[in-house]
């Protein structure tokens with residue numbers, strides 16, 4: 001390896017160390033470097049076996065198992081099971097909302113099977129929601145039911161997600177055995193003030 005490449009590697013390494021000390025990631029989460037390596041292996045390959053990891057970090061398989069269990073218990077390592085948006089025929093809506101009370105809006109569709117996630121943000125639109133549906137009409141219906149005419153909502157903009165750069169896992173809450181679960185009006189309790 002020549003000198004300039006060495007220097008480049010060193011500076012990258014310094015940056016990572018700097019990032020780690022600035023975020024105080026390890027202290028806050030009570031992790032050591034082996035935990036970090038376990039996390040990065042599992043992020044790249046969630047199916048990596050404990051034996052495989054043990055070999056890479058020179059620990060016994062049971063102690064890798066213990067570390068993984070602790071990471072789960074601390075909530076640092078979590079697994080999302082869902083479907084990959086790119087592979088299924090679902091419509092994903094990104095809804096930007098200008099709301100007076102973002103937290104209570106989110107509560108209103110906590111039981112909605114079409115609700116994916118919500119981000120509270122800064123800016124004109126202070127709430128970004130993700131809903132999915134099998135067709136656009138239904139997506140529009142969900143937005144109408146949950147948001148339009150809601151006194152806490154000042155502005156709504158619905159955009160359809162065309163593609164995602166990385167895998168986007170949608171943890172779906174649809175209960176396919178439940179025939180009643182047709183639309184929001186039947187399924188999602190909306191609790192408006194004075195209603």
Ligand SMILES: [Zn+2]
Pocket residue numbers: 109111112113114142146183184185188
């Ligand atoms: Zn709903």
